[in-house]
Amino acid sequence: MSVVARGLSHAYGELRSLESIELEAQPGEVVALVGPSGCGKSTLLELACGLREPTAGTIAVEGSADAAGRLSHCAYMPQRDLLLPWFSALDNAALALRNRGAGRAEARSRAGELFERFGLAGFEGARPQELSGGMRQRVAFLRTLVAGKPVLALDEPFASLDAISRAEMQEWLAGALRADGRTVLLVSHDLEEALYLADRVLVLSARPGRLVKEVRAPDPRAADRDGAVTDPAFVAAREEALRALREGAHRGAAAPAVPYDSYMGIRNSSEGEEG
Amino acid sequence: MILGWILPVLVIAALIGLWQIAAADGAIAEALNIEPFLVPSPAEVGDALWNSRSLLLENAWVTLREILVGLGFGVLLGIALSVVMRFSWLVRDAFYPLAVALQAVPVVVIAPILVIWFGYGIWPKVIIVALACFFPVLVATLDGFRSVDPEAVKMMRTLDASRWATFRRVEAPTALPSFFSGAKIAVAVAPIVALFAELAGSNSGLMRLIVEDNNNFHEARVFAAAVVLAVIGVLLVGLTALAQRLVVTWR
Numbered sequence: 001m002s003v004v005a006r007g008l009s010h011a012y013g014e015l016r017s018l019e020s021i022e023l024e025a026q027p028g029e030v031v032a033l034v035g036p037s038g039c040g041k042s043t044l045l046e047l048a049c050g051l052r053e054p055t056a057g058t059i060a061v062e063g064s065a066d067a068a069g070r071l072s073h074c075a076y077m078p079q080r081d082l083l084l085p086w087f088s089a090l091d092n093a094a095l096a097l098r099n100r101g102a103g104r105a106e107a108r109s110r111a112g113e114l115f116e117r118f119g120l121a122g123f124e125g126a127r128p129q130e131l132s133g134g135m136r137q138r139v140a141f142l143r144t145l146v147a148g149k150p151v152l153a154l155d156e157p158f159a160s161l162d163a164i165s166r167a168e169m170q171e172w173l174a175g176a177l178r179a180d181g182r183t184v185l186l187v188s189h190d191l192e193e194a195l196y197l198a199d200r201v202l203v204l205s206a207r208p209g210r211l212v213k214e215v216r217a218p219d220p221r222a223a224d225r226d227g228a229v230t231d232p233a234f235v236a237a238r239e240e241a242l243r244a245l246r247e248g249a250h251r252g253a254a255a256p257a258v259p260y261d262s263y264m265g266i267r268n269s270s271e272g273e274e275g
Numbered sequence: 276m277i278l279g280w281i282l283p284v285l286v287i288a289a290l291i292g293l294w295q296i297a298a299a300d301g302a303i304a305e306a307l308n309i310e311p312f313l314v315p316s317p318a319e320v321g322d323a324l325w326n327s328r329s330l331l332l333e334n335a336w337v338t339l340r341e342i343l344v345g346l347g348f349g350v351l352l353g354i355a356l357s358v359v360m361r362f363s364w365l366v367r368d369a370f371y372p373l374a375v376a377l378q379a380v381p382v383v384v385i386a387p388i389l390v391i392w393f394g395y396g397i398w399p400k401v402i403i404v405a406l407a408c409f410f411p412v413l414v415a416t417l418d419g420f421r422s423v424d425p426e427a428v429k430m431m432r433t434l435d436a437s438r439w440a441t442f443r444r445v446e447a448p449t450a451l452p453s454f455f456s457g458a459k460i461a462v463a464v465a466p467i468v469a470l471f472a473e474l475a476g477s478n479s480g481l482m483r484l485i486v487e488d489n490n491n492f493h494e495a496r497v498f499a500a501a502v503v504l505a506v507i508g509v510l511l512v513g514l515t516a517l518a519q520r521l522v523v524t525w526r
Contacts, residue, residue: 049433076433078426085525086448095444096434127525147434 002027002151002183003048003074007057009208010043016208017043020057023202023211027150030177030184032194034241035204035212036249041187042079044209045153048185049076061151075147077154081140083128089139090115090124096147111146118142118176134165141173151183158193170196171225191241196221196228201241205248213244291317315495323495324502330484331496335503337480341397341469342507345404349465350458352405353412357454360413361420361446362438378410382468386475400472400480407468408461415457419450452526455519462511466504 005023009016017040025031033041046052047059050070058065062073075096083092090108091098093115097107108124115121120138128136137157144152157173158166174197177184188194194201195217203213218233228234297303298316307314315323324331356374360367382403389399423446431441473482481500488496 051429051432071433072435074433076430078430080426082424082427082430084427084445084448087444095431095436098444099431099434099436099440129525143434 001025002029003031003059003061003185005044005047005057005059008044008047008054008059009056010040010047010052011055011208018047019208019210021209021211023059025151025183025185027183028181029200030186030198032186032188032198032201033204034188034191034194034201034245035209036206036245037189038207039204039248040207040209041204042155045076045155045185045187048151048153049074051076073149074151074153075144075149077140077144077152077157079155079157079159081128081136081160083136083139083143085128088125088127089120089131089135092128093139093142093146095143111142114142114146117179119172132165133161134169137161137169138172141176145176145180145182151185154184154186156187156189159189166193167225171223173197174223174225191238191245192229195234195237195241196225201237203241203244203248210248212248213241215241215244313492313494315498319495320498320502323499327496327499331481331499331503334479334481334484334500335507337397338466338469338473338482338504339507341400341472341480342404342465342511344397345401345469346408346461346465348401349405349408349461350412353409353457353461354416354454356409357413357416357420357450358442360417361442367417374410374413377406382407382471383475386472389472390476395476395478399475400469400477403472404465404468407464411460411464412454412457415460416450416454419453420446422453423449452519452523455515455523459512459515459519462515463508465511466508470504 001024003025005021008018008021010018033044035041047054048061050067053067061070064070064073090111094107094111097110112124115124118138158169161169170193186198199217201215202211205212215237218237221228295317298314301311304311304314386403389402393399427445428441431445470482473480477483481504485497485500
């Protein structure tokens with residue numbers, strides 16, 4: 001097993017974000033997490049990457065349950081691309097290598113090979129601000145890949161893109177993931193995206209996030225996105241997931257509401273902890 | 276771009292022209308009810324600039340050295356303190372109030388004391404300029420560090436960055452534009468502070484020359500010294516802006 005969570009729970013102070021999550025991901029499997037906003041999807045990724053500690057239960061990545069071990073086995077691609085404007089696209093992609101002490105030339109040549117493979121050839125020297133939204137996301141994805149970790153945690157990678165570039169990028173990412181064969185945890189709020197990219201989709205309820213349903217993506221899927229999403233099996237799977245999502249949202253609404261003050265307090269304390 | 280240069284040059288030329296007419300005519304002296312020789316015309320100031328060029332340059336070099344050495348120490352001190360304070364909140368909490376308090380003591384007060392302690396040479400001036408310059412750099416750079424994106428720091432952690440690598444690749448570049456804002460303020464106050472320090476006690480330097488000439492009613496050379504100081508100020512600010520453009524290429 002590449003990723004194993006057992007009874008995984010997490011709370012920000014009083015605010016419970018995840019409850020009793022059971023999750024297993026096989027090596028090379030793409031598992032998508034969908035759910036209403038605030039259901040703890042991103043928290044789950046941060047737990048997997050060792051950026052946070054569970055309040056209860058365990059999560060292990062490639063057999064490591066401690067934060068440092070998870071951090072070394074799981075690469076994180078945040079929602080915003082967070083490309084550094086003072087570095088070229090190539091230097092951004094090579095960041096992990098440089099951080100581990102590789103020389104500039106070596107890091108560049110190793111990251112540069114991937115530029116060719118992922119349709120970014122010719123843009124090595126471009127600054128992030130000169131790239132389109134879709135290309136920035138590609139560079140951010142390469143940066144995650146180049147880190148060379150067995151598990152990728154992708155947090156709504158295309159949320160910031162317009163519909164057309166998002167569809168294009170989904171096709172691109174589907175191809176990239178097929179070619180690379182790494183274990184992926186993908187957070188999305190878009191069922192179509194989740195079912196198109198993932199092997200399995202886990203539907204979470206509203207806060208605190210619990211597993212409501214697991215939906216298998218139809219297999220095999222057409223490589224082109226339009227073909228895949230109009231396939232009857234795909235449509236059926238989407239309906240199934242959508243129903244589960246609706247139920248989960250209602251279940252969440254029945255839970256006691258969190259007082260506004262405590263929510264604000266938690267926001268502040270989590271900001272302070274990062275700063 | 277061309278218009279951007281032409282307009283200010285035209286304004287300055289027009290003002291000099293007006294001043295030339297008014298001074299040559301004696302109108303200013305008449306209005307102020309003073310002797311006409313106390314109101315030099317631009318042409319006379321030009322003469323003074325040329326005739327006293329070696330004296331002016333000699334003293335300008337003294338003042339410029341005080342400014343540059345003081346700025347150098349001050350900016351380095353500001354950078355060093357801000358970096359240490361970024362790494363240790365303990366140091367920040369312990370020393371930041373002291374830095375503020377030090378800044379609150381006026382230069383005019385410190386200058387005479389330092390002259391008594393260190394004599395008429397360059398060092399009291401350097402110390403005062405450095406004291407006045409480190410503060411804006413420190414405050415602005417710390418501000419820049421505060422604007423570091425916590426998400427970017429998190430991302431660097433998942434990319435196996437050490438504390439130092441994160442500082443070097445994310446925090447320092449983030450703070451650079453703010454650092455330059457502080458450095459520009461430092462560059463703008465440095466000449467003023469250096470002149471104050473000279474006033475408190477010196478054997479040479481432009482302020483010393485100005486005081487002497489003023490006492491001797493040698494107004495043309497006082498104006499000439501002011502022109503030299505203006506040139507120094509404009510050059511320093513311009514060079515800082517240029518350095519910023521060369522270093523901060525992503526804005």
